[in-house]
Each structure stands twice: as structure tokens, then as C-alpha cells.
Amino acid sequence: AAAASLNLDIIQGDILIGMTKIVERFFFFSITNATAFKSILRNDIVPLITSTTQLLSVSTQPTTALNIAFSQVGLQALGITDDIGDPLFTNGQEKDASGLGDPGTVNWVPSFLNKGIHGVFLLASDTSSNIDNELNSLLSSLGTSIEEIYTLDGAARPGTEQGHEHFGFLDGISQPAVNGFTTTPHPGQEVVEPGVILLGESNDPNITVRPSWAIDGSFLAFRQLEQKVPEFNQFLVDNPIQEGNLTAEQGSALLGARMFGRWQSGAPVDLSPLFDDPELAADPNRNNNFNYTHAGFDFTSDQTHCPFSAHIRKTAPRADLSPINVKNHIIRSSIPYGPEVTPEEASSNTTTVERGLAFVAYQSALANGFHFLQQTWANNPKFINNKNISAPGFDPIIGANKGQPRNTAGLDPTDANKNTTFLIDFVVSRGGEYFFSPSISALAGTLSA
Ligand code: HEM
Known part of the structure; x- marks a missing residue:
């Protein structure tokens, strides 16, 4: 489609394409001297911010990619009084904790409480020593204009x-x-x-209220989501799906x-309902080419291919919604954090390291x-409610x-009405913050003026 093309030189690189991420550090800070911070931002930091254009070609990718985003209190600290038109951002994520289903903020990392975070640096590279170097040089320019509040280190998992x-599971x-960025969408x-x-940009639902400097920025929702891996694995071992000739191990993998x-390989169950298919998983022309409908199957009742409640179906219902949903979409740019499961955790089925x-x-x-x-x-x-x-x-x-415990139907392909109750959460929110990732021209202009 011939959309007016976007100015990829000013859109921060993590938004549309994602930064290279064998390792990524999230460095959360508060601004202690706004005047000093702004002049360092304009002179020293803006030239280091990685654009979308830079990430598009290997030859222009920096050793360490750098992006920056601000919370509402961070914008205030910079003297910005404009309302950029997003109440959830304005109020901050702590106010949204119960709206998101968290049991209040009991499990939150304390640094995410009380609006102490003004901004975050996202640094991504192939090695953590590259990141150390880049961050050390940033911090030495910034001096006492900021204070570290919290750091979270992400890293790709090892080997295969x-x-x-x-x-x-492949993510x-x-x-x-x-539109205007992706040239040839995959099937x-x-x-x-x-x-x-x-x-x-076109179809921004709140386009009329945006101050001009906010154009080509994006809201960054950050969440530290703990995963109870040994407990999850135990659940699969305890509840293998019994279908046909599946072994217990295959039944657990199917669940x-x-x-x-x-599947763990990434193959969609909608196309490969009983067995994993790594070739399908690896084929970008096929691994997204499904919409949960199947000739000869009743669309309102068929869960033999994919449960209605499956994570990817709940968060992107494809043809379940008619007309196709065009507004409830996100671009994800997440990375795992924390070590591999230890032998002790695996044998006790209990998480002891986050x-x-x-x-x-x-x-x-x-x-x-x-x-x-x-x-x-x-x-x-x-939901899904049709x-x-x-x-x-x-x-x-x-x-x-x-x-509280959670119910789900449809996990057993042999009995769609069978309910499963999860007594614990396998994913526990440790909180987070809402940020605004401005255009690089806003960083060089209004935000550092
Ligand atoms: C897809 C894991 C949290 C939204 C996926 C996939 C995996 C995954 C393995 C399939 C790979 C892919 O299609 O790219 C996880 C884990 C999470 C988590 C382990 C928490 C620890 C979230 C959250 C949201 C979300 C909090 C939004 C509220 C999505 C969306 C997709 C997806 C939109 C793509 C669905 C599609 O287009 O078919 N996730 N996810 N995920 N996830 Fe998550």
C-alpha cells in the first residue's frame, strides 16, 4: 500500500524494528538537575540515540544501540507542561496496577513505586562489556544531573x-x-x-490532541514479568493431555x-495441532499464515486446533473478530532476564532465583x-465472546x-468443556512504568530546550 512513508531517521530504533539484543540493559533514572541534563542530552546523548534507519543495515548498526524514554514525571522534570493525550501514561503504571490484574503492588519492585522514575535508557549490544562501556561514558557525561534508580539486565538465553x-517458547x-514501514508483509x-x-500518524486515535513535538514518538509499556519456570514445568508434567497415542511427555508438550x-519451536498449533513442526516454525511464509478458521469446522465451537484462550489467540484474535481488528495492536520488543533454572530449582519444582x-x-x-x-x-x-x-x-x-485462581476451558482437545484451574500465576507482575519514547528531533528540540 502506498502510505506516505515515515521519517525513519527520527523514530527511535527500538519502536518499529527492535534493537539487536543478545544483551540489553534497562537503566532507570531520576533527573536531579534538569538544566544540566538538558544540555547534556542535546549535546552528548542525542548524537548517540539509535534511529530506525541505523538499525536497517548491518553496516550502520552501532556497537551498542541506545534509546531513551521518559515517564510523565520525567517530562514534568524537564519542564514540559503539554498533555500528550494518554491518561494511563499521565497517571503512571502504579495507578493502573489493579486495572492490569495485579494483586495491588505487593509484588512490585519498590523502585517502580511512588513515581520515582523519570526516564530509562535502553542499551542493547552483543556483549555486556560493550554495554558497560557505553553506559560508563554516558554516566560520565551526565555527572550529577541524574541518579540511578534501578537497573534490569536482560539477555538472550544460551545456546539453542x-x-x-x-x-x-520461541518469542x-x-x-x-x-503501513509505510514494512514493505512486504509475510502471509x-x-x-x-x-x-x-x-x-x-494516520489512524492515531488521539491525533487531534497531540502537541507537534510528540509526533513520531510512541508509548513504551515496561513490565518486569517474573516467570515461575519450575512450577510451570511441574504443571505440564502433572497434567499431560491424553489423546490418541501420545506419550505422557508428548501430552505435556501438547498442553x-x-x-x-x-509449540516451543514457534510452530502454530492452529496449523500443527498434535505435533511440533520445526520446519513450519522456521518458515516465515507459513508461521503466521493462520487465522483460526478451518473448512469443515464450526468456528464458534472448534478448539481442536487452538484453544480460544491460548496466549496468542487472546492477545491477537485474528479472524475471531469481524471485521478484523485494526486498532488493538502492539509491537513487542522484550528480552528475558535472570539466570537459567538451577538443578535445585528443577528438582524441587520451586523457583528460588528470579x-x-x-x-x-x-x-x-x-x-x-x-x-x-x-x-x-x-x-x-x-473473551473471546462470540x-x-x-x-x-x-x-x-x-x-x-x-x-486469585484462574479458570480456563478448551485446553483439552478431546473435551472442550473441561475446565482447568490454575492455582498459581506462572507469570507474576513485578510492576513497571509507562514511558514515552520521543522522536529524536523532539529530543534535540523541545525536550532539551
Ligand atoms: C506472542 C510469550 C507477555 C502479547 C507471544 C509468543 C510467546 C509469548 C512465546 C509467541 C511468539 C510470537 O508470536 O511472537 C510471552 C511470555 C510473557 C508474555 C512468556 C510473559 C512473561 C505478554 C504480554 C502481552 C503479550 C504482557 C500483552 C499484554 C503478545 C502478543 C503476541 C504474543 C500480542 C503475538 C500474538 C500474535 O500476533 O499471534 N508471547 N508473552 N505477551 N504475546 Fe506474549
Whole structure:
């Protein structure tokens, strides 16, 4: 489609394409001297901020990619009084904790409480020593103009697990194609207008209220999501799906795949319902080319291919919604954090060391993006709501019920009405913050003026 093309030189690189990420550090800070900070931002930091254009070609990718984003209190600290038109951002994520299904903020990392965070540096590279070097040089320019509040280190998992999140499933397969950016969408990839992700672009739902400097920025929802990996694995071992000739081990793998909607390899269960298919997983022309409909199957009742509540179906219902949903989309740019499961944790089926996902989602309106997917779809047992059962159930992975048990139907392909109750959350929110990732021209202009 011939959309006016975007100015990729000014859009921060993590938003549309994602920074290279064998390792990524999230450095959260507060601004202690705004005047000094602004002049360092303009003179020393802006030239280091990685644009989308730079990431498009290997030859222009920096050793360490750098992006920056600010919370509402951070913008205030910089003297910005404009309302950029997103109440969830304005109020901060702590206010949204119960809206997101967290049991209040009992599990939150204290640094995310009380609006102490003004901004975050995102540094991504192939080695942590590259990141140390880049951060040290940033910090020496910044001097006493900022203070560190909190750091979270993300890293790809080792060996063949690279690209897989801690439960073992390949991540980062399905992203929306952005009109004006993605030249050839893959088969089955959903196409969104740029304003679904970027402020001020076509189909930005709040385009009329954006101050001009906010154009081509995006809201960054950050969540530190702990994953209870040994407990999750134990659940699979205890509840293998009994179908046909599957061994117990295959039945457990099938249960895990149905909770996600994809096998660990990334192959979609909608196309490969009983066995994993690594070749399908690796083929970008096929691994997104499904929409949950199948000739000869009743669309309102068929869960033999994919449960209605599967993580990828709850967060992107494809043909379940008619007309196709074009506004509730995010671009994800997350990375795992924390070590591999230790032998002691595996044998005791109990997490003792924190690990999880440093979750990053971009959208032009939090109320349509991350917040919506979490609250209105993942946490709502009635969604998907045009089906023959009144409660398809919680998203088994991220669906949150304020710490209370969660029900899900449809996980057993032999009995769609069988309910599963999860007594614990396999994903525990440790909190986060809402940020705004401005255009590089806003960083060089209004924000550092
Ligand atoms: C897809 C894991 C949190 C939204 C996926 C996939 C995996 C995964 C393995 C399939 C790979 C892919 O299609 O790219 C996880 C884990 C999470 C988590 C382990 C928490 C620790 C979230 C949250 C949201 C979310 C909090 C939003 C509220 C999505 C979306 C997709 C997806 C939109 C793509 C669905 C599609 O287009 O088919 N996730 N996820 N995820 N996830 Fe998550």
C-alpha cells in the first residue's frame, strides 16, 4: 500500500524494528538537575540515540544501540507542561496496577513505586562489556544531573534457547506490519496503520490532541514479568493431555503448546495441532499464515486446533473478530532476564532465583495497546465472546486475577468443556512504568530546550 512513508531517521530504533539484543540493559533514572541534563542530552546523548534507519543495515548498526524514554514525571522534570493525550501514561503504571490484574503492588519492585522514575535508557549490544562501556561514558557525561534508580539486565538465553523465553517458547515471531514501514508483509501478518504505533500518524486515535513535538514518538509499556519456570514445568508434567497415542511427555508438550498457541519451536498449533513442526516454525511464509478458521469446522465451537484462550489467540484474535481488528495492536520488543533454572530449582519444582521477561510494548495509545490486551482480553474469561461457551477463560500464561485462581476451558482437545484451574500465576507482575519514547528531533528540540 502506498502510505506516505515515515521519517525513519527520527523514530527511535527500538519502536518499529527492535534493537539487536543478545544483551540489553534497562537503566532507570531520576533527573536531579534538569538544566544540566538538558544540555547534556542535546549535546552528548542525542548524537548517540539509535534511529530506525541505523538499525536497517548491518553496516550502520552501532556497537551498542541506545534509546531513551521518559515517564510523565520525567517530562514534568524537564519542564514540559503539554498533555500528550494518554491518561494511563499521565497517571503512571502504579495507578493502573489493579486495572492490569495485579494483586495491588505487593509484588512490585519498590523502585517502580511512588513515581520515582523519570526516564530509562535502553542499551542493547552483543556483549555486556560493550554495554558497560557505553553506559560508563554516558554516566560520565551526565555527572550529577541524574541518579540511578534501578537497573534490569536482560539477555538472550544460551545456546539453542536463544530467542526463546524462559518457559522455552520461541518469542518475537508475530508482529504487526506497519503501513509505510514494512514493505512486504509475510502471509498472515496483520497490517496496521502507522498511527496505531506512532503518535500523529494516520489512524492515531488521539491525533487531534497531540502537541507537534510528540509526533513520531510512541508509548513504551515496561513490565518486569517474573516467570515461575519450575512450577510451570511441574504443571505440564502433572497434567499431560491424553489423546490418541501420545506419550505422557508428548501430552505435556501438547498442553504447553495449547496454553501458548504455539509449540516451543514457534510452530502454530492452529496449523500443527498434535505435533511440533520445526520446519513450519522456521518458515516465515507459513508461521503466521493462520487465522483460526478451518473448512469443515464450526468456528464458534472448534478448539481442536487452538484453544480460544491460548496466549496468542487472546492477545491477537485474528479472524475471531469481524471485521478484523485494526486498532488493538502492539509491537513487542522484550528480552528475558535472570539466570537459567538451577538443578535445585528443577528438582524441587520451586523457583528460588528470579527470572522472567523484561516486557516492552509500543503503541500510540496505552488504552488500546498493552493495557487493553491485558485487561480486556487476557484477564477477561468471557473473551473471546462470540463462541458457543460463555467463558473461554483466562489467558493461561498472562491472564491475571489479582492473585486469585484462574479458570480456563478448551485446553483439552478431546473435551472442550473441561475446565482447568490454575492455582498459581506462572507469570507474576513485578510492576513497571509507562514511558514515552520521543522522536529524536523532539529530543534535540523541545525536550532539551
Ligand atoms: C506472542 C510469550 C507477555 C502479547 C507471544 C509468543 C510467546 C509469548 C512465546 C509467541 C511468539 C510470537 O508470536 O511472537 C510471552 C511470555 C510473557 C508474555 C512468556 C510473559 C512473561 C505478554 C504480554 C502481552 C503479550 C504482557 C500483552 C499484554 C503478545 C502478543 C503476541 C504474543 C500480542 C503475538 C500474538 C500474535 O500476533 O499471534 N508471547 N508473552 N505477551 N504475546 Fe506474549
